Amino acid sequence: VVGGQKARAALCSITGQILESRLLENHQRKGEDCVEMIRALAEDMYSRIQGRIVRGISVGVPGIVLDSDKVMVAPAVGLDNVCLAQRLSAYFNCPILVENDVNLEALGESWFGAGQEAHDLAYIHIGTLLGMGIVQDRSLFRGAHHGAGELGYLILSHEEMGREYLQYGALETRLSGYGLQCSAMQYAKAGETIPPQRIFALAEQQEPWAVQLIEDFCDRLAMVLVAISTLLDPEVIVLGGGVMESAKAYLPQIRRMLKGKTPNPILIECSRLDKKAGVLGGCVSVLHHTMNYSQIRDMI
Secondary structure, rough: OOOOEEEEEEEOOOOOOOEEEEOOOOOOOOOHHHHHHHHHHHHHHHOOOOOOOOOOOOEEEEEEHHHHEEEOOOOOOOOOOOEOOOOOHOOOOOOEEEEEHHOOOOHHHHHOOOOOOOEEEEEEEEEOOOOEEEEEEOEOOOOOOOOOOOOOHOOOHHHHHHOOOOOOOOOOOOOHHHHHHHHHHOOOOOOOOOOOHHHHHHOOOOHHHHHHHHHHHHHHHHHHHHHHHHOOOOOOEEOOOOHHHHHHHHHHHHHHHHHHOOOOOOOOEOOHHHHHHHHHHHHHHHHHHHHHHHHHHHHO
């Protein structure tokens, strides 16, 4: 699973047991360099199979993916209009499946995490960037243009409606680590960057500007949760990502804000898988592919 700053690779059993793993932090790879990094990570895991049967390789990227192959747009890693599965197939003798990274996290939560008891769930990833995966009847819902769950483009105000968003969406510029960091720039010293974790810490210390930013964060998250509940009516909404680790303390406040807002109760849970959700979702993706292949082959 490749993000804008980190890349994680794992060798998993079909039942979700992580046998080997590797993490690259602050990789700063984009475009062709990113493709090469993905290939090298996959080769590293492939070299450790020790006689096991490889059912497939799943790759998660932060963008819109078409037909488990073509990355239509992924600005965080510079992969636009790249047939990634096709590019990688020259190196590996097994199926290669490319998927949106948050979709994989949603699958991981559905099968192995906080959504195990639910057939329908929404998973919101609030990290450096913002995304959502939708699981209906334990399978991904992708939408007509494979863009279902592109939560970062949700608009919540008239002011936001008057702008264009060519890279990051309106909500992503506020409800994400990137958005919080940008909002904090006006309060930082020259050349200083204030990371999201520091903003939450300052809010706990009652720094006025930090308190205001976090209150705005909680308000927006509550509005998003109401919108998702109204539109999708999931059994549970799972929250994950690095920023949510810092925001856990505000969940009781957010739950209070949600009371009485929708006919059905809004159940929210934090991820139980943490950083393993994406790679375990990749395992589920391969399992789905194997089952579909077997069913089709038996019909022929």
